[in-house]
Structure formats: C-alpha cells, structure tokens
Amino acid sequence: MITKEMIEFVARFEHDPVGFVKAMYPWGEGELEGQYPQTWQLELLSSVAEKMQYDPMKVQRYATGSGHGIGKSAVNAWLIEWALYTKVDAKAVITANTDTQLRTKTWVELSKWHRLNIASEMFVYTATSLYSADPAHEKTWRADAIPWSKSNPAAFAGLHNKGSRILLVFDEASEIDDVIWDVAEGAMTDDDTEILWFAFGNRTRNTGKFNDCFGKDKSRWDTRKIDSRTVEVTNKRLLQEWVDYYGIDSDFVKVRILGEPPSSGEYQFIGRDIVEAARARTLDYHSYQFAPAVIGVDPAWLGKDEASIYVRKGNWSKLLYTEAKSDDHKAFAHRIALYEDEYRAAAVCIDMGYGTGVYSEGKALGRRWHLIPFASTKCDMGYFNKRAEMWGSIKQWLIEGGALDPLDKDIADELMLPELVASNNGTIKLQRKEDMAYSPNRADALALTFAVRLKASSYGLPAQKAKAGKQALRYDPLKAMY
Template sequence: MIEKELIEFIAQFEYDPAGFVKAMYPWGEGELENKWPQKWQLELMEELATSMRDDPCRLIRNAISSGHGIGKSAVVAWLIEWAMYTRADTRVVVTANTDTQLRTKTWPELGKWHRLNIASEMFVYTATSMYSVVEGHDKNWRADAIPWSKSNPAAFAGLHNQGNRILLIFDEASEIEDVIWEVAEGAMTDSDTELLWLVFGNPTKNIGRFADCLGKERHRWHTRKIDSRTVEITNKQLLNEWIETYGLESDFVKVRILGEPPSSSELQFIGRNVIEAAQSRSITGKDVEFAPAIIGVDPAWGGKDAAVIYLRKGNLSKLLYEEPKSDDNFAFAEKVALFEDKYKAQQVNIDFGYGQGIYSAGKYMGRNWHLVNSSATASKTQYANKRMEMWDRMKQWLINGGCLDELDREIAAELMMPEAYVNDRGQLQLQRKRDMPFSPNRADALALTFGREMKVSTPALDLLKRSRQQGSARNYNPLAKL
C-alpha cells in the first residue's frame, strides 16, 4: 500500500521536473556520493517546467544536441520517471537510433534510477516497460521502450492518451529515419492533453529531421546545444586529446565534443561547408554579363513532389516558379516560355520523366527546348548515369563560385540530402530518389541547367576573362534583376 503522504509529496512536482529529481533520489549517499545533477540538466528541466506552466496542453518540443559524456541518458531517465510519477495514467514511449542502444543503454539507465527512487514501489520495471502497480491502470499508466522500424513505422501511430499526459523521447535522434518522425508527429494530436516531445543526440548528420530541429525548424523547437567541455563530469583530458589529434574544426570534434553537425556526412555528396560558402557569396550583375541564361525544369505529377523552374546565369541562381504539379502541360509550358523570354534564356532543359508533354507543348509553340533523360548514359564513364553527371557538375559549380538564391530556404537542405557511392562497376552513383525522404525537386531543377554543354561565344569569353581579372566578390542582392 502506497502511503497517502508520499503521493501528496510527489504530486507537488507535477510541473517541476527539476524539483522532482532533487527530491526523489538519495543525492550524496551510497552510489550517489559526491554526485549531483549537472547545470545543463537542471536548466533543461526548468525550461520544460516554464513551458508547461505557460500552456500545459500544447505540444512542447525540445531538441538537445550535444557532444559525448554529458549525462544525457541520466536526464532521459529522470524525465521518464518525473512524467510517470507526477501524473496518473501518463503514457511514455522511448525509442533510440538502434535496438541495441535502446536495450543496452537507454532503458537500463532508467532501471538504475528507478531502483534509486525513494518511491520505486509505485511502478514495476521490466526489460522493455515500466507500469503502475495500481490495479486496472497497468495498460494506460506506463512507459515502453519501442524499437523503430522504417518498414513498419505504425508502432508510433497509436500514441494517444486523451486528457492525460504523453511523453515521447527520441535518443540518438540523428539516426532515426524521417518517416518515424512523421508518424510520431501525426500521433501527437490529442486535444486537452499534455504533449511533450524531447529529442536528444550527437548531431551525426547535417540533414534529416534532427538537423532540421536545430536549423530551419528551430522556430518550432526549444533547442539547446551542449559542448562537452562545459560539463563538469566529462573527461577533459580525452576531449583535449581529440582536439589536438583532429583539430577544432574537424567533423569528429564538431559531432563528439561541440554538439554541432558535421560539414559532411560520410556518404553525403555535397557538404554543408560547400552550401554555406555558396550562400555567403555576393556578386554583381555585371560579373555575369558574359554568361548565358539557362533554365532547368523539373516537372511533377502529385504526391509530395513539386514542379519547379530554376534559372542559372553564370554564378547566379534563382528559383523562378514552383507549383504542386504540372499536369496541365500547355499551361505549364506557357510559364516556362514567359521565363525564357524574360531572361532571354539560351537554353531550356526539361526532365524527361514527366516533361515530355511540356516539351511537346513548347515545340508546338515553336520553342527549341531540350529533354534531358537523367537515366541516360553519361558523357563520361566515371558516372553511373546522366543525373550523377549533372549533380557533379553542379557541385563543382558551387565549389568554384556558384551563388545560391538567398530567398530559397529549401534548396540548401535538398542539395545536402543525396548520398553518393561507388557502384559495382566502379562508377559514381547518386542515391535514388525513392530512397530519400522526399524528392529534391529544386536541386534537381538547378542540376538540369547542367544537363547540356553550352558553348560560349568569343565576345563572352573576353568578358569572362575581364571579370576574373577584376574580381567578382562585391556586395550584391543575387535576387535583383539580372
């Protein structure tokens, strides 16, 4: 029988996880001798408390990016226990990057702190779950360790607990597939319910949903970056050895110490450093006077894809148009023709996949457009197909001075998304679209501007030489009229 006084004592911490942690474990005694929560852990829990007091019945999202050894697993365990102990019929689901991480690290850490909890008799802890001892509540008042599966993401679809509390935790979140994030978010929709979603991890990738939490989606998340050097319990000697060996700017140190995403993931074809350099450049319209304007068109017929028209002129690029789909071939062809005339484009390249109807409509209008088959044989044997060749040419353009449209916030993520590998024939091959979270339509449209060789006239070459001699880096709005 659980004493009423103990229940009332615990209840006071309903919106105070830091107070719960301080009160429920025997700090300074036994195996917790000379131990106390770290500053960042308390700050995180206090921030969570503030968010809940402001509006408990809204989806509260926290993303914590960190280096190694900071006490992340401990705070995950504390938050699970706080959520379970302080609100009846709370549902908690925890997953991690791998089943091994979940079974051997994340969940056993919960077992350790549950054993130390002064009110541990309130819940039963097992290898995969923790549930209430109150009769009839074991199905609804519980926490479960659930491995995720890309082929079966539905395990997270049933996470509902109307009128109570839901806590969802992703551990080592950088490696959890985007489809799991999507299903989880769709499940966190109960009204009049406390909804808490916390994601933790070393930022091993600079693309994907965890990277988005810390980047383009950070307006939706409370974010926190923990540098391992600032945490008292970390092995400072080892951290300094890593810095001396690899360098402070290395991806190894960024991920494992600073809590920052790498410049490039292991198989990533275009790295973040290349993209950021392209985004930071500014050049004048005069610098590209010599260059022909080329338009790339990537059509789409539904789903999450979008039909995109992109312009490249020398080292400038610009998103011209986007719509959900291009199933009206003549209407879309008219838009392409308008941009062709406006920018006096010397070449229009259309993706062969859904572009044949647009190409035919353009031909009917007397336009000399080109179909580019991404699956066709490349002009050089080092590439698996034409698409790989176009993307490599685009990458070299970015490295050699290409400037990205500063108002196009999506293209950076798309450019960094595909991985590349060497296939069985020894050729460089880009990741297939069906194996990506979504189709990089804007990046593909820009890549299509590299789909055909463009001969530059002698006067244009003279302008190019003068431009290079005079230098091209000046203050300029790349979206101004060319």
C-alpha cells in the same frame, strides 16, 4: 509501501520536473555520493517547468545536440519517471537509433534511476516497459521502449492519450529515420493533452529531421547545443587530447565534443561546408550579363513533390517558380516560355520523368527545349548516369564560385540530401530519390541547368526562336491559345 502521503507528495511536481528530480533521488548519498544534477540538465528541466506552468496544453518540443559523456541517458530516465509519476494514465514511448542502444543503454539507465527512486513501488520495471503497479492502470499508465522500423512505423502512430499526457523520447536522434519523425508528428494531435517530445543525440548527420530541429524547424523546437568540455563530469584531459590531435574544425571534434553537425556526412555527396560557402556569396546579376542563361525545369506530379524552375547565368542562380503539382501542362509550358523570353535563355532543360507533357506543349509553341533522361548512361566517364553527372557539375560549380539564391531557404538542405551509393563499375552513383527523405526538386532543377553544353553561337538563339515560333502568352484557361 506506497502511502497516501507519498502519492500526494509526488503529485506536487506535476508541472515541476526540477523539483521532482531533486526530491525523488537520494543525491549525495550512497550510490549517488558526490553526485548532483549537472547545470545543463537543470537548465533543460527548468525550461520544461516554465513552459508547462505557462501553457501545459501546448505541444512542447526539445532538441539537444551534444558531444559525448554529458549525461543524456540520465536526463532521459528522469523525464520518463517524472512524466509517469506525476500524471495519472500518462503514456510514454522511448526509442533510439538502434535496438541495442535502446536495450543496453537508454533503458538500462532507467533501471538505475527507478531503483533509486524513493517511490519506486508505484511502478513496475521490466526489460521493455515501466507500468503502474495498480492492476487497474497497468495498460493505460506506462512507458514502453519500442525499436523503430522504417518499414513498419505503426507503433509511433498510436500515441493518442486524450486528456492526460504523452511523452516521446528519441535517443541518438540523428540516426532515426525521417519517416518515424513524420509518423510521430502526425500522431500527436490530441486536444486537451499534455504532449512533450524530446530528441537527444550527437549530430552525426547534417541533414535529416534532427538536424532540421536546429535549422529550418528551429522556431518549433527549444534547442540547445552542449559542448562536452563545459559539462562537469566529462574527462577534460581526453577531450583536449582529441582537439589537439584532430583539430577544432574537424568533423570528429564537431560531432563528438562540440555538439555540432559534420561538414560532410560519411556518404554525403555535397558537404555542408561547400553549401554554406556558396550561400555566403553575394553576386550581382548584372555582372553576369555576358553569360548565357540556362533554365532547369523539374516538373512534379505525386506526393509532396513540388514543380520547380531555376535559372543560372554563370555563377549566379535564382529560383523562378514552384508549385505543388505541374499537372496543367499547357499553363506550365507557357510559364516556362515566359521565363525563357525574359532571360533570353540559351537552353531550357526539362526532366523527362514528369516532363514529357510539358515538353510537348513547348514543342507546339515552337520551342526547342531539351528533354533530359536522368537515368541515361550517356554521360561523362566517371559517373553512373546523367543525374550523377549533373550533380557532379553542381558540386564543382559550388566549389569554384557558384552562388545560391539567398531567397530560397530550401535549396541548401536539398543539395546536401543525396548520398553516394556503390555502383557496379566504380563510377559515382547517387542514391535513388525513392530512398531519400524527400525529393530534392529545386536542387534537381538547378542540376538541369548543367544538362547540356552550349556553343557560343547559340547564345543569341532565344530571341530568334521567339520570332520564329509562337510568343509566350499568359495562360487563360477560358481562351484557346492556339
């Protein structure tokens, strides 16, 4: 029977998940004989407690990448129970990489800890939910296990709970599609609400939103990497056997023991190891004056895509320009022409997708630019289309000494984004842009610098073309340019 004293006791832990976990379960007794929370678990809960007590209304984000067997499911269960028990009308949504994982592991673990909770009568556990035993609150005070669906992410758009608390848990987060992350992020906008988001899992991919938590989005996430060998309850003998057999630098050990991402995903075309090596190189532009400059242009028109311009001279490369949309063809063409003259480019290659208007403006300027159809099958043997061939050239260039622009913080992630897909003729084929989390416009611009083969006699052409054609001018929309 739930008493007033028990309710008041639980309420003491509103912003103290550490105290809640220690107080609400019979540690060292019965089923938990010889068992206590592990060090990393208490450190995570302590971090939550510290931030909640300092500023409970600030959105809290926690990402934990780990090896196997460290007790992630137990922490999930504790967080769900703490979030509900200590805040009236709190809401929680829990999802996992697959429906099977969610039902047979994540939610089953919650069943165990709810059964052990000394105040278990306060909530009703079912196969898909945990809700208040008070009939007046059973619809508003609850946690639900919800499988995610890329084609129907609406369940993660209804996380609003103004004035109370929202808990969102992603288990095995690497395999949860980026669209679910985006929808969840956009839904958690309520003011005057405690919002907590936890992502757990093995880092099975080196791209995607979970990976970004430890990389470009690290400033927004409280992150931790848990090596399975440092956790009290893991089988150290088996873990060492894996290390000895596969090697400490193997992807198997990185993902399943160290809590690190693999160097290369199972279907990833350009692996992290290749990209990181290229990022570490520092090349002097002046050392490549002998090499012809090639400019790649990937215009953009829709959605979140950005128009990008890249230049490459030998193993040196640089991002020249980006903008949200290249919808002013005349202005964009003049900008390209300015870069062409500045770098005395031997070739300018433009993606045909949204580039025909820009190409036409360049033609009016007397520029001999190249319009490149990514889907063209006029490519080297072994590649499915022109796009795959250009990306194959990037990969080889990176392996053989190509260096990435150190000021471009996004190019590395974009280069690792495309995955291989099956082709009907056994050639190398990359997944469609429509199937990616976002369009790798910068990487496509860099790829376009490999679109044409140059003849030695063409290296001096840019200066001649500039004299023969119209000079590039800074575009002024109030003046007629020609």
